Amino acid sequence: MNNYDCIIIGGGIAGITASIYLKNANKNILLIEKSSMGGTLNKISEIHNYPGFSSISGPDLASNLYSQIKSLEVPILNDTVIKIEHQETKNVVYLKDKKLECKYLILATGKEARKLGLPLEDDLIGKGVSYCALCDGGFFKDKDVAVIGAGEAALNEALYLSNICHKVIIVNKYNEFKTETDILDKLKKKGNVLVLYNSLTTALKSKNSKLSSIIVKDEKEEQELEVSGIFVYIGSTPNIFSNLDFELDGKYLKVRENFETSIDSIYAIGDVITKKYYQLVNAASEGMEAAMDIIKRLNKE
Numbered sequence: 564m565n566n567y568d569c570i571i572i573g574g575g576i577a578g579i580t581a582s583i584y585l586k587n588a589n590k591n592i593l594l595i596e597k598s599s600m601g602g603t604l605n606k607i608s609e610i611h612n613y614p615g616f617s618s619i620s621g622p623d624l625a626s627n628l629y630s631q632i633k634s635l636e637v638p639i640l641n642d643t644v645i646k647i648e649h650q651e652t653k654n655v656v657y658l659k660d661k662k663l664e665c666k667y668l669i670l671a672t673g674k675e676a677r678k679l680g681l682p683l684e685d686d687l688i689g690k691g692v693s694y695c696a697l698c699d700g701g702f703f704k705d706k707d708v709a710v711i712g713a714g715e716a717a718l719n720e721a722l723y724l725s726n727i728c729h730k731v732i733i734v735n736k737y738n739e740f741k742t743e744t745d746i747l748d749k750l751k752k753k754g755n756v757l758v759l760y761n762s763l764t765t766a767l768k769s770k771n772s773k774l775s776s777i778i779v780k781d782e783k784e785e786q787e788l789e790v791s792g793i794f795v796y797i798g799s800t801p802n803i804f805s806n807l808d809f810e811l812d813g814k815y816l817k818v819r820e821n822f823e824t825s826i827d828s829i830y831a832i833g834d835v836i837t838k839k840y841y842q843l844v845n846a847a848s849e850g851m852e853a854a855m856d857i858i859k860r861l862n863k864e
């Protein structure tokens with residue numbers, strides 16, 4: 564059985580960056596990705612806030628990253644990790660038909676935005692349906708949009724969008740918001756924000772393959788709202804391995820300053836950890852930090 568210095572699970576920007584640093588330090592590593600290299604990048608139509616590119620599509624950035632690790636000869640395995648196990652001196656990674664061992668493990672498995680689960684939703688991602696206002700809000704300048712959600716994230720993003728869009732309609736399925744801040748007061752002072760309570764989004768409609776309206780239902784009636792975009796904030800689920808007893812913050816992995824989890828020799832980076840901002844630059848930077856810490860520890864052995 565091959566005993567790796569480090570196995571990185573997840574080939575998004577966080578895992579790829581970690582693999583670049585570890586490979587440059589000549590460590591024996593393996594990067595495992597179950598789907599497309601680049602991860603979430605492949606779902607982003609355009610990126611305007613990544614240093615070095617005034618604008619680049621997510622798939623193009625993913626392809627650049629892939630070329631970079633190919634030229635560095637980073638060993639890549641296209642497979643799904645189904646379980647991990649921590650033992651005293653090693654970690655074991657289980658794939659469907661084999662297991663691999665390593666000294667250090669980096670979890671860079673990202674998170675999945677919770678979807679509404681409505682017909683057309685997947686087809687309209689990037690064509691009116693978004694899960695990230697910071698990323699996609701600019702495409703809806705002076706247009707009418709809806710924010711769907713009842714928590715702090717939905718309110719924050721609605722505030723952000725209210726400075727860009729013509730009108731922002733917040734669709735909350737409850738009769739109040741889950742917030743402990745004064746953000747709702749701030750939103751009420753905005754002239755272009757409308758809040759609908761006890762309202763459920765029940766359908767999406769499209770014209771020319773783009774979102775054109777949503778159907779919203781409250782206790783009394785059903786109405787059709789014409790919007791160019793919807794921003795869905797009904798939570799997200801980090802991809803953790805729940806068979807291990809990690810310390811969590813909500814559903815997210817808690818890490819120390821060096822990005823090690825509560826379990827010795829298992830690190831976590833990117834969208835799977837608890838943090839303030841979920842962006843590409845900090846995911847990449849966390850990849851570097853975890854890798855450097857592991858390199859230092861390996862060099863001391």
Ligand SMILES: Cc1cc2nc3c(=O)[nH]c(=O)nc-3n(C[C@H](O)[C@H](O)[C@H](O)COP(=O)(O)OP(=O)(O)OC[C@H]3O[C@@H](n4cnc5c(N)ncnc54)[C@H](O)[C@@H]3O)c2cc1C
Pocket residue numbers: 572573574575576577578595596597598599600601602603604606607609610611612613642643644645671672673674676693694695697698699802832833834835841842843844846
């Ligand atoms: C629509 C959208 C637009 C965005 N726009 C921007 C933007 O403009 N600017 C910005 O800075 N940020 C943006 N973000 C946020 C940014 O994309 C993320 O913060 C970043 O991509 C997270 O990178 P990551 O490597 O942590 O996770 P991911 O890119 O999600 O990578 C995780 C990878 O792990 C793999 N994986 C998971 N489980 C397993 C397993 N068991 N076995 C093997 N592989 C596994 C997944 O397949 C995935 O490829 C956007 C996010 C979204 C959703």
